[in-house]
Amino acid sequence: MRLHLLALLAKEPAHGYELKQALEQTFGGAYPSPNIGQIYVTLGRLEKDGLVRAVDVEQSNRPNKKVYYCTAKGRDVLTLWADEPTEGPRVRDEFFMKLVLAPLTGIADRMALINRQRRHYLSLMGDLNDLQARTAPDDRVALLLIEGAMLHLQADLDWLERCQEDLA
Amino acid sequence: MSDPALKAVNLVKVYSGGAVPVHAVRGVDLQVEPGEFVAVMGPSGSGKSTLVHMLGGLDTRTSGEIWVGGTRADTLSESAWALLRRKKIGFVFQFFNLVASMTVADNVELPALLGGASPREARERREHLLGALNLTDRADASPARLSGGEQQRVALARALANKPSVLLADEPTGNLDSRNTRDVLRLLGEVHRDGQTIVMVTHDARVAGLADRVVALFDGEVVDDGRITRRRTGTAGAVIDLR
Known part of the structure; x- marks a missing residue:
């Protein structure tokens, strides 16, 4: 700030x-x-x-x-x-670490981790949809901020599917 | 209790045309209640499109049962299923399949008329749907003169024209830019609030975020099926946290 x-x-x-x-x-x-x-x-x-x-x-x-x-x-x-160019948001690596490491310990199953994470992303997206619907159409800065969050979430979800294809 | 809007029992699809049979869908059980919005997700090749095509009678099942409302559909003749579909199902394809020789307006009104609406009801419904999708000024155009995004929105309007008991959709926002997607989201949200049952294959997280429930497919099987909860905190800070 x-x-x-x-x-x-x-x-x-x-x-x-x-x-x-x-x-x-x-x-x-x-x-x-x-x-x-x-x-x-x-x-x-x-x-x-x-x-x-x-x-x-x-x-x-x-x-x-x-x-x-x-x-x-x-x-x-x-x-x-x-x-200066600005650093982009980091890959959400906490979930990825969990996805790679937790199954090795036998305490979690990759498919279950991915499924839970997918529901979590979709629930966040639902909240963003609600927020977008409540935001005034002329509030362009706010709408772009929401759209940015949605695009990040979309990338997270696409990546989750790639993880499922290759790891689960 | 009323019948589910749609039900699949141990549904299987094997494509046996090639050298090796492909097991596209391997025993899917699915029950969709009236008014539910189900997002079907999963990696490409997981069987999503095949599943909804079978549910809509556009692809034959290898084995298993499909029920539309209280009616067993998979054992119907092709023409009987076409009739059931005309009354009960709206379908939005990945590719739009609009009738090239008819105007946009007629493409949208036709299913309503076939479904038994009066010409006036059909026209009012069409005007509402095209208006909601920002397509009013394209009503008299022929589909060939529309962009891909416009054709896709017309296809959605057409699928909703006869107020089907179930809307089936396969990637309905695949060709849309962000602004058009917002119109589609608003319309889907609106018809869903009015009780429209929706089963939709999508990669688009914004669309899936509108759903009540997600069904995830992997390798032809359902690997997850559950509700999408909303926190409904009402404050923006709780949702957006971009660092």
Whole structure:
């Protein structure tokens, strides 16, 4: 979340709660709502690394609020972030490890593992279908996020069938 | 209790044309209740297509029983089964089999008319289905002028036109891009909520995710048969977790 917050701050200075709102508005209903505590912890680390700085803004009748802005060093880090290719999601190797290793111990059968995993993927897909149906058609960022999750799940399922063909 | 919408008992298919007989389906038992949506999955060559083709009477069984509603179908004559199929079964093929000499609209209305609907009912049903699949402006076109994705959606509309007791489908989203798949998903979800029984062979996890139950085939046998549960948590964070 470090660099996501930094990018929002490079757009305009903000306090912690505004960042939470900006994330929610940008990514729509499909994105896990960020935890405000986690946002403040992350801001603290960014500040310690010199990527953001905070100024106290006085408020009448209320404690000062801290407004954060992106430093020149922060902007350099963001430029690097944007310039680098991004690592793709990893193969879901925990299941694969289980599929390969568990049968060796005699405690599980590969066919049963694959069947259980297939049901699990389909149940996740059902939830994504529901989520997609509930998302407003003009919320393009949210819909693309859901579609991305669906395509990953499709790949997981295709891979599961390949495992079944060759290992079960 | 009412009869199952569809039932197979120890269904077997052996293709004996080649040098070595191929055991495509090896003793499948399957019972589908009215209103159920069953996704049939499994690797290619596992017997999925052969199974649904036999259930729809499009391929003959080697042995075993097929029941449609309360009627034993596999012992019927070809013409008697055709009649039963016209009334009770809608079929979407991997390849669309539309009638080339008729317009899209007529392709969709024909099964409704054959199934006994009035011309007006058939037209209303066709307008609804083509509208839901974003094909209204293609109604007067001939199938040959449609893209593969459009033809496939027309084939789905046609299969649903006579409100069949069972919709059988073999990879109905194989030729669709993501946006068209979304229209198909919405329509399948809608007819299923209205009580449509569906048995569908699919590799498409989005379509299978709509189903109530998954039947997995491997090497001609059922290796898994169970419900697909939903968590229905309602919050997005619980579903999407892309790292």
